[in-house]
Every structure is written in C-alpha cells, then in structure tokens.
Amino acid sequence: MSQQTPRETSEYVVIGAGLAGSAAAWKLAQRGYEVTLLERTTPANATSSSHGSARIFRYAYPEPFYADLVKQAKSGWDELESIVGTQLINPVGAVDYGPTRDPRNLANILEQVGIEHELLGAAEARERFAGIAFDTEVLWQPGAGVIDAEASVLAMVAQAKKHGARVENNWPVKSIESTATGYRIHAEDGRTQDCAKVVVAAGGWLPRLLGNLSLPSGFVSGIPSFEVFQEQAFHFPYADSVPESMGAWPTYIHKAAEFQSYGLPGGRDADFRGQKVAEYKGGRIMKDASEQDGVVSAANRERVINYVKTFLPGLIPVPYAETTCIFTSTPTEDFILDETNGITIMSPCSGHGAKFAPLLGDLAADLATGAAGVPQVFRPGSRAASLLV
Incomplete structure (x- = not known):
C-alpha cells in the first residue's frame, strides 16, 4: 500500500x-x-x-477619516523601525497644491486631527522649494516622507x-x-x-x-469593480547636483483639472540622483495584473516631460530611467x-x-x-x- x-x-x-x-x-x-x-x-x-524604494508617506487627505488613519499607521511604522533597527520612512516632507487639490481645506483637516503642517503662499513656497513652480497655495507637511517599500x-x-x-x-x-x-x-x-x-x-x-x-x-x-492600471514613472535628474540641494526635495501631489501629477525622491530606484515623477492614472487599464507587459507609453512619457518643463524647473526634463508598476483602484x-x-x-x-x-x-x-x-x-x-x- x-x-x-x-x-x-x-x-x-x-x-x-x-x-x-x-x-x-x-x-x-x-x-x-x-x-x-x-x-x-x-x-x-x-x-x-510593492516593489522598489519609493512610495509616498503623507498625511494630507480631504477628509479626517483617512488623515487620522495615517496618524494611527505612523505608530505601526515606528514600531517596525524600532524592531528592525532600520529607517523605513525617509522624512523629506511633502507639499500638496494645485487648483483642485485645495490646500487650505487640507490644512483645516490636518488641524482637526492634530498633524503638524503649514500653509504657504505660492511665492513663499517657491522661495523654500526653488525647484517647483507652484501655481496655488501650498500645504507643507514636515512629517511626511518616502517609504522604502521593498x-x-x-x-x-x-x-x-x-x-x-x-x-x-x-x-x-x-x-x-x-x-x-x-x-x-x-x-x-x-x-x-x-x-x-x-x-x-x-x-x-x-x-x-x-x-x-x-x-x-x-x-x-x-x-x-476594480481598475488595474499599468502606471508609468520617470526619473528626472536634479539640475543642482549638490548633495544638500538634492536632499532638500520633498514629495509632492499637484492636482489641476487637466493634469494630476505626483513625485518623490527616487531613492535606490533612481540611484539617489533624481526625482520620480508620474501622471496620476496615466497608464493603460488592464483586466488584471497578468496583462502587464512593462512597455512604457511614448504618449505618457511626452506628457510627463512637458509637465516637468512647466512645473518642475529644478529638474532636467530628460528622463534617465523609467519603469511601469501596478496600480489597482476602486471607484x-x-x-x-x-x-x-x-x-x-x-x-x-x-x-x-x-x-x-x-x-x-x-x-x-x-x-x-x-x-x-x-x-x-x-x-x-x-x-x-x-x-x-
């Protein structure tokens, strides 16, 4: 038997x-x-x-529910960092701005949940972050940063x-x-x-x-129903290669009616010398992740390059690296x-x-x-x- x-x-x-x-x-x-x-x-x-070294950690949300959840989540990150003895969130700070981002409302939300923040005028923000051409008021969150996902x-x-x-x-x-x-x-x-x-x-x-x-x-x-995007991200070199200047770049979310973009220091993914920039939901929609092919859209690349030329003068508008990633969304x-x-x-x-x-x-x-x-x-x-x- x-x-x-x-x-x-x-x-x-x-x-x-x-x-x-x-x-x-x-x-x-x-x-x-x-x-x-x-x-x-x-x-x-x-x-x-969940691959790579660069995901945004931010507190700004247009409602208190998620902002408070981030506050709770930070305790978990602190616990994990303490256990493993490694920094997992690089606290570079974050800026949120743009006509449809409503920084003033975001500031009110963060005030409600007790998160450190500052509301800056566009001119003041340009002086502080010279590489970004702000077009509205700016919400600054010094406690935000970049998660090393991997x-x-x-x-x-x-x-x-x-x-x-x-x-x-x-x-x-x-x-x-x-x-x-x-x-x-x-x-x-x-x-x-x-x-x-x-x-x-x-x-x-x-x-x-x-x-x-x-x-x-x-x-x-x-x-x-889910929408599964094959998103694209592009790494642009900093125009000022002085380490102090490179290290001063925050993460950002910029929302306007015609274009929504986010960016963050690329970390290992970008050899620590560039900003990761992407168009929000700019990739092709797939049935599920099995349909990804890793091919970057030339049209998406062109849109992001044009965005960098207009709004991110502190970057050289020629990407030196690019990648695709999976982005799954509910309605x-x-x-x-x-x-x-x-x-x-x-x-x-x-x-x-x-x-x-x-x-x-x-x-x-x-x-x-x-x-x-x-x-x-x-x-x-x-x-x-x-x-x-």
Missing part, C-alpha cells in the same frame, strides 16, 4: 506578500497564530505593487517568520475550495494547502481570483477589507495604501480572528450580503 504525502496545513493562510499581505502575516504571527504566507513569485518582486516588505516578512510563520515563494494561487474543516487552496501547478481561514491580499491579481474563492454570490456582488478609492465565512479580502489599493501597511495588518488580523471590527466603509461585500438576507 503506497504512503500518501502529508498535505500541508495551517491555521491561517495569507495570499500575497506585498505590503498588505506581509503586514497581515506579521500581525497574525505576532499574535501567536499559525500562519503560512503564499507568494506568487517573491516578496516585493518587480511585477507587484525594505518594508522584507522587514515584515522577516518578522512574520521570526514569530513562526512559514513563507512559500513561487506559489501562484489558482482557486480556493471549501472543505469540512476550512479551505483548500490550489496552486496553478496543482499543489494544495489546507487551512482554517484565509486572508487574500493579491493586489492586481485579485480581480482574476475573485470568482474562484468560494465566496457567497451576495458578498461578491457587493465588491466594487471611490476606498480600501476593501472585508470578511465572510473565514475568508478575508484585503485590497488597500487606489494608489494610496502603502502608507497604511502596519495598521492594515492589525485591522486584517482583527477581522480575520474576530478580535475586533473594521470601519464599515471598507466592508462593501458584507453590506451587500446583508441586504439579501
């Missing part, structure tokens, strides 16, 4: 080792749960949304492993089926993994997986953090989720274990399902 190979089992499985998934695995393992983290390729890989993912994965989590790389998930004791997760190559509960943090691959997760139809009907730009029958869906997307990673790990752990709830705005599936009862 042949002996069967024992099937892998785990109390919790987290699917996806990006910023969201690695945070969830860390927090679950930190609380003493048995955790397996399944990653499609490797943590923070170049085809994911280092953060690797730090949280390491912490998850330190607390006993098992990490499986090159484990692309195809589907989940319910079993008598929980769920069986199927890989694209036929491997399986059994568990009691699942956290799905699949990023740009979530739209592809949703129909194969053993979720109730009423729950799935409430999940909003309202709210996150999805919802649970049903032991499956937690975690999609802190819409281009602004990175800064919340440690907090979202705690929220996902709360929701998955039943320890506490999460804001109802993050639970569209549960709201939809309740209407069908």
Whole structure:
C-alpha cells in the first residue's frame, strides 16, 4: 500500500506578500497564530505593487477619516523601525497644491486631527522649494516622507517568520475550495494547502481570483469593480547636483483639472540622483495584473516631460530611467477589507495604501480572528450580503 504525502496545513493562510499581505502575516504571527504566507513569485518582486524604494508617506487627505488613519499607521511604522533597527520612512516632507487639490481645506483637516503642517503662499513656497513652480497655495507637511517599500516588505516578512510563520515563494494561487474543516487552496501547478481561514491580499491579481474563492454570490456582488492600471514613472535628474540641494526635495501631489501629477525622491530606484515623477492614472487599464507587459507609453512619457518643463524647473526634463508598476483602484478609492465565512479580502489599493501597511495588518488580523471590527466603509461585500438576507 503506497504512503500518501502529508498535505500541508495551517491555521491561517495569507495570499500575497506585498505590503498588505506581509503586514497581515506579521500581525497574525505576532499574535501567536499559525500562519503560512503564499507568494506568487517573491516578496516585493518587480511585477507587484510593492516593489522598489519609493512610495509616498503623507498625511494630507480631504477628509479626517483617512488623515487620522495615517496618524494611527505612523505608530505601526515606528514600531517596525524600532524592531528592525532600520529607517523605513525617509522624512523629506511633502507639499500638496494645485487648483483642485485645495490646500487650505487640507490644512483645516490636518488641524482637526492634530498633524503638524503649514500653509504657504505660492511665492513663499517657491522661495523654500526653488525647484517647483507652484501655481496655488501650498500645504507643507514636515512629517511626511518616502517609504522604502521593498525594505518594508522584507522587514515584515522577516518578522512574520521570526514569530513562526512559514513563507512559500513561487506559489501562484489558482482557486480556493471549501472543505469540512476550512479551505483548500490550489496552486496553478496543482499543489494544495489546507487551512482554517484565509486572508487574500493579491493586489492586481485579485480581480482574476475573485470568482474562484468560494465566496457567497451576495458578498461578491457587493465588491466594487476594480481598475488595474499599468502606471508609468520617470526619473528626472536634479539640475543642482549638490548633495544638500538634492536632499532638500520633498514629495509632492499637484492636482489641476487637466493634469494630476505626483513625485518623490527616487531613492535606490533612481540611484539617489533624481526625482520620480508620474501622471496620476496615466497608464493603460488592464483586466488584471497578468496583462502587464512593462512597455512604457511614448504618449505618457511626452506628457510627463512637458509637465516637468512647466512645473518642475529644478529638474532636467530628460528622463534617465523609467519603469511601469501596478496600480489597482476602486471607484471611490476606498480600501476593501472585508470578511465572510473565514475568508478575508484585503485590497488597500487606489494608489494610496502603502502608507497604511502596519495598521492594515492589525485591522486584517482583527477581522480575520474576530478580535475586533473594521470601519464599515471598507466592508462593501458584507453590506451587500446583508441586504439579501
């Protein structure tokens, strides 16, 4: 009689080792749960949304809800930096401006939630940040900065492993089926993994997986449609190469009716010598992340170059490097953090989720274990399902 190979089992499985998934695995393992983290390729890989060294950490939001969440998230970043002994957020500060950004309203919001800030006139801001041609009042946030996404993912994965989590790389998930004791997760190559509960943090691959997760139809009907963009970012060299001048560049968000742009010091991604500049939602829309091809749009490149010529005179308007990345968005730009029958869906997307990673790990752990709830705005599936009862 042949002996069967024992099937892998785990109390919790987290699917996806990006910023969201690695945070969830860390927090679950930190609380003493048995955790397996399944990653499609490797943590923070170049085809994911969490690679590279440059993501914006900012407090400015047009409503107190998200601004206060950033304040809470900062405590999680401080904890992680203290544990690993490495700086993960470079505090370069941030400026927000533009006719449709409404810096004055943003300043009022930050005043409400107790975040240090300053509202500057355009001329005063130009004197302070000579490389940027401001066209409105400017909100300055000295506590903002740049997240090293890759280092953060690797730090949280390491912490998850330190607390006993098992990490499986090159484990692309195809589907989940319910079993008598929980769920069986199927890989694209036929491997399986059994568990009691699942956290799905699949990023740009979530739209592809949703129909194969053993979720109730009423729950799935409430999940909003996703737009998955292949965004493009361009690195422009600083015109003034003096280290002090290069180090004085903040992150920025500039919104006008005809063009929305964001930029930040590129860090390792740009050999520490340039600013990463992008058009907000300027890439092509895909069905899911599997359709990415890494090809930069010539038209998008031209639009960004023209923007740099007009609004960023402190940069040489010739990109020396360029890249694509995955940007997944919901119609309202709210996150999805919802649970049903032991499956937690975690999609802190819409281009602004990175800064919340440690907090979202705690929220996902709360929701998955039943320890506490999460804001109802993050639970569209549960709201939809309740209407069908």
